Amino acid sequence: MRKKTRPSRRTQHLCLYVVLRIQPGPHACQFEEENEEIGGGAEGGQGKRKRLFSKELRCMMYGFGDDQNPYTESVDILEDLVIEFITEMTHKAMSIGRQGRVQVEDIVFLIRKDPRKFARVKDLLTMNEELKRARKAFDEANYGS
Numbered sequence: 001m002r003k004k005t006r007p008s009r010r011t012q013h014l015c016l017y018v019v020l021r022i023q024p025g026p027h028a029c030q031f032e033e034e035n036e037e038i039g040g041g042a043e044g045g046q047g048k049r050k051r052l053f054s055k056e057l058r059c060m061m062y063g064f065g066d067d068q069n070p071y072t073e074s075v076d077i078l079e080d081l082v083i084e085f086i087t088e089m090t091h092k093a094m095s096i097g098r099q100g101r102v103q104v105e106d107i108v109f110l111i112r113k114d115p116r117k118f119a120r121v122k123d124l125l126t127m128n129e130e131l132k133r134a135r136k137a138f139d140e141a142n143y144g145s
Contacts, residue, residue, distance in 0.1 A: 053079050 057078050061070045093106035104125070111117040 051076070051079055053082060057082070 054075055057075050058070055061075070061078070062068050066074075089107065089110060090102055092110055093102045094100055096109060097103055097106045108118070108121055108125075111121060
């Protein structure tokens with residue numbers, strides 16, 4: 001049986017970026033920053049662990065109608081759910097395609113049956129390609145080829 005390992009922080013960030021694409025707008029929330037380390041939680045009592053997405057989740061919660069300073073417990077629960085989702089998706093993506101590697105195509109394959117997520121990922125990938133082309137054109141115009 002294959003040992004389950006926790007995906008790297010970079011992989012978790014990549015998955016969150018692809019699935020959620022968090023971008024605060026011009027009216028980004030401002031809240032009182034709290035200590036973003038907690039004890040226990042999903043790690044099972046291995047001491048304190050840093051909250052990775054606390055600030056972004058607070059902004060998203062505010063954007064969706066919550067209080068400007070939502071309860072820390074609400075943010076923590078939501079973050080646990082997000083990390084669990086990212087971890088599960090990453091494990092599934094690592095088991096398909098090239099073993100032990102996560103590629104964008106694997107994520108797209110996994111969400112193909114969820115029309116909202118699939119459409120969002122297609123939009124984000126298209127925007128990413130457009131940004132790459134624009135940067136390349138900008139660099140060529142400024143520095144010449």
